[in-house]
Amino acid sequence: MSTTTRLTVAQALVRFLSVQYTERDGVRHRLIAGTWGIFGHGNVAGIGQALLEAGEDAMPFHQGRNEQAMVHAAVGHARQLNRLSAQAVTTSIGPGATNLVTGAALATINRLPVLLLPGDYFATRPADPLLQQLEHPSQADVSVNDTLRPVSRYFDRVTRPEALIPSALNAVRVLTDPVETGAVTLSLPQDVQAQAYDWPQEFFAERVWHVRRPAPDPYELAQAVQAIRAAERPLIVAGGGIHHSQAEEALKAFVDATGIPVASTQAGKGSLRHDHPADLGGIGHTGTAVSDDLARTADLIIGVGTRYTDFTTASNTLFQDAGVRFLNLNIAAFDAHKLAARTLVCDARSGLTALTEALSGHRVDSAYEAEYRAGKERWERVVDTAFGAADDSAVPTQTQVLGALDSVVGDDDVIINAAGSLPGDLHKLWRARSPRQYHLEYGYSCMGYEIPAAIGVQQASPDTPVWALVGDGTYLMMPTELVTAVQEGLPVNLVLIQNHGYASIGGLSESVGAERFGTPYRYRAADGTFTGAPLPVDLAANAASLGMDVLRAKTVGELRTALATARASDRPTCVYVETDTDGAASTAPPAQAWWDVPVAETAAREAAVQAREEYELQVVDRRRHL
Numbered sequence: 001m002s003t004t005t006r007l008t009v010a011q012a013l014v015r016f017l018s019v020q021y022t023e024r025d026g027v028r029h030r031l032i033a034g035t036w037g038i039f040g041h042g043n044v045a046g047i048g049q050a051l052l053e054a055g056e057d058a059m060p061f062h063q064g065r066n067e068q069a070m071v072h073a074a075v076g077h078a079r080q081l082n083r084l085s086a087q088a089v090t091t092s093i094g095p096g097a098t099n100l101v102t103g104a105a106l107a108t109i110n111r112l113p114v115l116l117l118p119g120d121y122f123a124t125r126p127a128d129p130l131l132q133q134l135e136h137p138s139q140a141d142v143s144v145n146d147t148l149r150p151v152s153r154y155f156d157r158v159t160r161p162e163a164l165i166p167s168a169l170n171a172v173r174v175l176t177d178p179v180e181t182g183a184v185t186l187s188l189p190q191d192v193q194a195q196a197y198d199w200p201q202e203f204f205a206e207r208v209w210h211v212r213r214p215a216p217d218p219y220e221l222a223q224a225v226q227a228i229r230a231a232e233r234p235l236i237v238a239g240g241g242i243h244h245s246q247a248e249e250a251l252k253a254f255v256d257a258t259g260i261p262v263a264s265t266q267a268g269k270g271s272l273r274h275d276h277p278a279d280l281g282g283i284g285h286t287g288t289a290v291s292d293d294l295a296r297t298a299d300l301i302i303g304v305g306t307r308y309t310d311f312t313t314a315s316n317t318l319f320q321d322a323g324v325r326f327l328n329l330n331i332a333a334f335d336a337h338k339l340a341a342r343t344l345v346c347d348a349r350s351g352l353t354a355l356t357e358a359l360s361g362h363r364v365d366s367a368y369e370a371e372y373r374a375g376k377e378r379w380e381r382v383v384d385t386a387f388g389a390a391d392d393s394a395v396p397t398q399t400q401v402l403g404a405l406d407s408v409v410g411d412d413d414v415i416i417n418a419a420g421s422l423p424g425d426l427h428k429l430w431r432a433r434s435p436r437q438y439h440l441e442y443g444y445s446c447m448g449y450e451i452p453a454a455i456g457v458q459q460a461s462p463d464t465p466v467w468a469l470v471g472d473g474t475y476l477m478m479p480t481e482l483v484t485a486v487q488e489g490l491p492v493n494l495v496l497i498q499n500h501g502y503a504s505i506g507g508l509s510e511s512v513g514a515e516r517f518g519t520p521y522r523y524r525a526a527d528g529t530f531t532g533a534p535l536p537v538d539l540a541a542n543a544a545s546l547g548m549d550v551l552r553a554k555t556v557g558e559l560r561t562a563l564a565t566a567r568a569s570d571r572p573t574c575v576y577v578e579t580d581t582d583g584a585a586s587t588a589p590p591a592q593a594w595w596d597v598p599v600a601e602t603a604a605r606e607a608a609v610q611a612r613e614e615y616e617l618q619v620v621d622r623r624r625h626l
Helices: 009-017 044-054 067-080 101-109 144-148 161-175 190-194 218-230 240-244 248-258 289-297 348-358 366-387 398-406 422-429 450-460 472-477 482-488 503-511 539-545 556-568 606-619
Strands: 004-008 020-024 027-030 032-037 061-063 086-091 114-120 154-157 183-189 196-200 207-210 234-238 262-264 279-282 300-304 325-330 342-345 414-417 438-440 466-471 493-498 549-553 573-578
Touching: 004 009, 004 044, 009 044, 009 161, 009 183, 009 190, 009 196, 032 044, 032 067, 032 450, 044 086, 044 114, 044 190, 061 482, 067 086, 067 101, 067 114, 067 438, 067 450, 101 114, 101 144, 101 183, 114 144, 114 190, 144 183, 154 161, 161 183, 161 196, 161 207, 183 190, 218 300, 218 325, 218 342, 218 348, 234 248, 240 248, 240 348, 248 348, 262 289, 279 289, 279 366, 279 422, 289 366, 300 348, 325 348, 366 398, 366 422, 398 422, 398 493, 398 556, 414 422, 414 450, 422 438, 422 466, 450 466, 450 482, 450 493, 466 472, 472 493, 472 539, 493 539, 493 556, 539 549, 539 573, 549 556, 556 573
Parallel strands: 020 207, 032 061, 032 086, 086 114, 114 183, 154 183, 234 262, 234 300, 262 279, 300 325, 325 342, 414 438, 414 466, 466 493, 493 573, 549 573
Antiparallel strands: 004 196, 020 027
């Protein structure tokens, strides 16, 4: 006869989560490595009390400052650990819960697991309305937590204690599924959290969830081999799925055997080490010249673990060969079928290994190899120019900041960025030395991701130097978790670049005829526009006030010294630098491919008229691959 244990719903959930594990390739990981939380009346007496009672050994607790940031930290942790370990996030009802939405969208878009545990209104409705309750006139069971439904891969509202059992099991099923994973939300009414129930002891048995590596279908594999053998100019587009599958060595073996070159998406960069002769760097709007030139003439695109966003395809203008075809290796059939591709629906490592074996003896023509290697060498000279500075006493440009960082980091350092002009410069220029070094969140490109994600990565890899690269715009969005880094003694490094506004959108604004409207951080001028003197904000002083050690660098030489000092420190450290924003001083190479941002079809201002003319010249290259 089954024995039972009487616990509250919150206590039962915490105990259940503490004994869930993943396993892949014989290696076991704790699934929920810890819980982030900010407490309010919707979770303090439920999940809060349960975490206190469970203790740090059963469920480590991390105190956050912003609910969105807590999700970003959890996402950074999961990505660093190849989606095999995740974290939970608990919030109160109302704004605490709705603040999760942006982070949830980011997690789901990037296919990264995070468990969200927001409080919700009373299920028993003893009073109506409650504090922070949204009263819907025709759907009384709707709460603000329903905003999490479209951005969650699994959502359930647990309105009775016994409903937790199937809900918790389904939540873990989705978190550990390499196809389905993303944000998982268990909405927990605050009264239900505190209700007691006699739980079957089996619910708390240790469970190990095997993360599968499905092999390719024999028919699809044969078709893929036929397509590759027939191609004269094949090109691999490496996506984030290679990293999630830990397929980097399998990719290298495939490339070494066949000579097929590799261009990487933002999520896939680092799939090959930068100095591999077949690594061509980024692809698409923020890609390298050699990658984009080959993409325009390729007759077969082999997508591995990629979603083909518009930045990768240059808004469907990049792949120009009349007969170009696509072969997509992806664990998700949804992504494998994109661009009318032949499909190889399987795990990235399994699929690449099978292709290498089946293509034994096949190699691209030596002239093709010579062509792309020469293109790679030409681009390396572009990188050297962008990174270098003739005078160490000069104010650095943004790409020279990256060059200084490149000279300081080691192979295992992690570089984190998400938004602004940095993603483009990094994708074109950064020399990734290891699979996890290049950590760009460009599925949602969320300003404010970098600092909390650095904390999550540092928690996942305590001995790894971690760098969060942010501009002033992103810093002002969400610097709050610097306090968490200080509190926890996490030696994250922040490179804070002051360029007085939204530099990336300012450049885009200028290119589409909007004349940088509303993008500089400046005083209002007499005409009402934001074109006056720069604002006298001191972001370095702000970082110091939050507990960071701060190093100010005014020149290229000072910057290099400050970065080396930060890397050697065991304290959270900010390196603050004001860059040379003069367009004439810019050392960033231009975009090598187009990106579709529609321009006003009619306008009175000359800048917009000219931008529309340029847009119409570019848009004619857009095509559907059918």
